[in-house]
Amino acid sequence: MSVTALDASSLLPAYTPPAVVPSYLPEPGNGERLIERAPHSKSRRATGNYIKKCGRDTVVLTDQDATAEMPTYGRQAHINGFVSMDKRELVLKVVLTVKGKIEVAISEGESVSKTVVDEHCTLWPSQNHGGSMCPSTVPFSTMLPAKFEDGKGSYPLPPSYQAAFIASGGYNVKVIYTLSIAVVRTRKLNFMSTKNTTSVPFNYVPRTRPSRAIQPFVSGFFADIKLMPEEWRQTTALVSPRPKSTLPPVHIHLFIPAAEIFALGDTVPFHVQLTGAVASLRAFLPDPSHKGPEIQVSLLRQLIAGQTSSVRFAAAHATLASAPPGVHAPDSDEHASLDWAGELHCGPVIQVGSFDAGVLKMQDFIVVDIFPAAGTKSEFARVRHSHPIRIVTDSWPDT
Structure with missing residues (x-):
């Protein structure tokens, strides 16, 4: 069987593209019907x-x-x-x-x-x-x-x-x-x-949305982390005592949703945990009459221009609540934990998401600041633990 090549120009009519792209309506018109709609x-x-x-x-x-x-x-x-x-x-x-x-x-x-x-x-x-x-x-x-x-x-x-x-x-x-x-x-x-x-x-305003949804607390953090560990991202930092102290170090654990990408209007749940020897944790609580460890969790933005110039500012602060368990073990060799839970809201101060334009970058971090107990000479200095995240314009679509 032989195949004869045909000249497309002799079969197809001439086409002139329109000067202006035609307008499209979000809903079907007369004689039209909707076949499928994406979220x-x-x-x-x-x-x-x-x-x-x-x-x-x-x-x-x-x-x-x-x-x-x-x-x-x-x-x-x-x-x-x-x-x-x-x-x-x-x-x-x-x-x-x-x-x-x-x-x-x-x-x-x-x-x-x-x-x-x-x-x-x-x-x-x-x-x-x-x-x-x-x-x-x-x-x-x-x-x-x-x-x-x-x-x-x-x-x-x-x-x-x-x-x-x-x-x-x-x-x-x-x-x-x-x-x-x-x-x-x-x-x-x-x-x-x-x-x-x-x-x-x-x-x-280029729009972007996360690659996955935020998983809120359902049965409490400790139950959820066991049932859905893949939905949470854990980062850890070491809190060392002052040079002359003999106390063991304390570990900071920050848990945030695994997406690590959040929209301007999202509510971001988190959990902060301090773990270590009871003696070290009690250094944060030397006396019930003194103020205990102050922990602040915030959303920090860093704007970088050129090679060296930058400015940082807190865009949002969270309200924390203590979560059990506390430090009750009598033996200083035992280990225990201190826990806090809270939520972060971007707030009206944030108008744009994270971006990288080479000569100008906007970077975002969830930051945990720990201030040792006041009223006494603490054996621990102030500690800051930060984790990079990304802020985008739109939330994950529900439907």
Whole structure:
């Protein structure tokens, strides 16, 4: 049997892609039906218009919340819209520009600046305008890149972010994105031209969710850790006594959900346990009349700019409750434990998740601070144990 090769161009009709990607609705229309739906967050796609007018020109961005102060786009989002112009007979050129920039200024003189997006597109005249007059409305559609290069590697675009840390040496950080439409017109009486630029700052919010759900306490920590040990991540640190002390060391055990990735709105349960010789643990409780060991658990953020500059700040503090068992063994050679349980909430101070953009990084840690008993000379110094985690925008979907 012989097979004859066919020329596809002679069989298939010519195809011209549309200038603007068509809009899609979240629910089926007339004559359509839903075949399958994947788990999604409960947020619906915006269908309004964001409008910005500047002089003779008006820029309209579609698929936006019409009541928002600023348009918002996600990872590799399409920026769709159109520009409406008066005096179109004078228009020579219409250019779209999308820019993104990281700027860090420190009062000591050090600064960091990096452009992460710089894209230009001529909307008119198009290649096939044929010498015709510019239309009164010119549509556009452009897609945000997923990554950028800085000479050392490839990094995802960082989210929009602005913060000032006055107490940390005047640390000022900005990650800003802007869309601009420039319309160039000729003058009637001379050969000079004028340019009117409409700039629209926008929020870039790349969404990410954890790879697994958070397992809450069901029957209490000790029962759950036996039934579902794979749902918990344990980290351990050694608390050594002061050099002249003869007491054995104490171990810190921090238990957090095994995902180690948590959303901005999540409640993160944890358990802290101190284990060691009773004599060492009682050094934290030398006398019932004195204050016992103070333990603080917090969410610590570290912002790193460039190679050396960084600032740390506590983004959330947990409320702890004592959990049994306590230290009751009379023999100082025996071992026992002290236990605390609590929850961490990110809180409103956190607006963005963790990210790494090369010249700018946002890292997150769960930190356990232990302050020895007050009122006496403690044989233990203050100890800090931290464990890195990642903060993302969305929670694990329930359905």
